[in-house]
Amino acid sequence: MWLNILIGVLSLVGGIAIGFFIARQYMMSYMKKNPPINEKMLRVMMMQMGMNPSQKKINQMMKAMQNQK
DSSP states (O other): OHHHHHHHHHHHHHHHHHHHHHHHHHHHHHHHHSOOOOHHHHHHHHHHTTOOOOHHHHHHHHHHHHHHO
């Protein structure tokens, strides 16, 4: 009986550890393929919305987004 409980607990811990590393590897791969927004992307988005972005405005928006993280 104790052996069954021990095997179950060890299996659960092992599954959590393996799942963590698989999820971590997936997120690292995803971030390489889809990097977070940068100044160039922000400038294009603002121009698409009809704004004429200045460098000062771009810097303000980048700082605001970094502060939210």
